Amino acid sequence: MPVAGSCLCGAVTFEVTGSLRPVINCHCGQCRKWTGHYVAATAAWKQDLHVHDSRVALTWYRSSDQAQRGFCKKCGSSLFWQRDDADTITILAGSIDGRTGLATKAEIYIDDKGDYYNLEFPQVDTFKQSGHNVRLSRGGSSE
Ligand SMILES: [Zn+2]
Ligand SMILES: [Zn+2]
Numbered sequence: 001m002p003v004a005g006s007c008l009c010g011a012v013t014f015e016v017t018g019s020l021r022p023v024i025n026c027h028c029g030q031c032r033k034w035t036g037h038y039v040a041a042t043a044a045w046k047q048d049l050h051v052h053d054s055r056v057a058l059t060w061y062r063s064s065d066q067a068q069r070g071f072c073k074k075c076g077s078s079l080f081w082q083r084d085d086a087d088t089i090t091i092l093a094g095s096i097d098g099r100t101g102l103a104t105k106a107e108i109y110i111d112d113k114g115d116y117y118n119l120e121f122p123q124v125d126t127f128k129q130s131g132h133n134v135r136l137s138r139g140g141s142s143e
Helices: 029-035
Strands: 003-006 013-016 023-026 039-045 049-052 058-062 067-072 078-083 088-092 104-108
Touching (some): 039 078
Antiparallel strands (some): 078 088
């Protein structure tokens, strides 16, 4: 069943028609600045993400030489993270409307985490090298 999402003001809406990766929490410094806390995000195949943006609110900020971050310029909602060479796109879990059917599976970039909160999920060091671009299996359940 497709899931739908939106930004805070509703200018940007989207649907995902394919499978979603389990949620991973990223504690890197960029994600913490971008959201004000940390990023809890799923991911989808790029071709499965259908964005509706009739007011041209979705804006991309190049946060590194490898990736861009998509946000709504009207309300400021953080929505997407896109690695340049990836065929998947990271979607912030909080932007999904209603029940997601997802579960949080891992924490990454834990060395960068803030000192004001504790971790709840397994810490997966092996994700460090690939960053947000954790594998998403084609069809069926993701890893
Ligand atoms: Zn908005
Ligand atoms: Zn991050």
